Amino acid sequence: MHKVQVLIYRLQTQNTTVTRLSRSVDDAHAEVNQLKNERDNLDADIKQHEDFVNSNLNASGDRKAVGDALPGLKDRLASLDDQLQQAQKEESTAQSSCSPRGPSSIVSRLNSTVSKKALRRTTTRPPKIRSSADRSPDMPIFEVVLMGWRDPI
Numbered sequence: 001m002h003k004v005q006v007l008i009y010r011l012q013t014q015n016t017t018v019t020r021l022s023r024s025v026d027d028a029h030a031e032v033n034q035l036k037n038e039r040d041n042l043d044a045d046i047k048q049h050e051d052f053v054n055s056n057l058n059a060s061g062d063r064k065a066v067g068d069a070l071p072g073l074k075d076r077l078a079s080l081d082d083q084l085q086q087a088q089k090e091e092s093t094a095q096s097s098c099s100p101r102g103p104s105s106i107v108s109r110l111n112s113t114v115s116k117k118a119l120r121r122t123t124t125r126p127p128k129i130r131s132s133a134d135r136s137p138d139m140p141i142f143e144v145v146l147m148g149w150r151d152p153i
Helices: 002-054 060-097 103-122 141-147
Strands: none
Touching: 002 060
């Protein structure tokens, strides 16, 4: 029983790590998407400003005022490009930490080990059958299998 408890503890620790890394990937991905959207909107604004400046239908004073704003917009676009590149690097780093050789495979191996040990132990005495209603949605399956098992008195 002690070995199973140690394995469960390890599994819970690894599961926490995987959850944290997954959240990190999700956050990095969201930041990349937000920066891409912001960049696309700014790029469209710059094109609109350039079209306004190049149009002869607008007054020259208006064209000059809009034209004076263009360098600031282009600087902001360059800054967004740098931020986007950095965010993409961070996203790639986060994704590589969740690669098949990363923590998630450790969790799979530990889950498999715990399942085998639980199955070996329950072959001598089957656990109480529990309905899926007894299990909370975020409770891993291995806890459902083990929570019905008791040591003989």
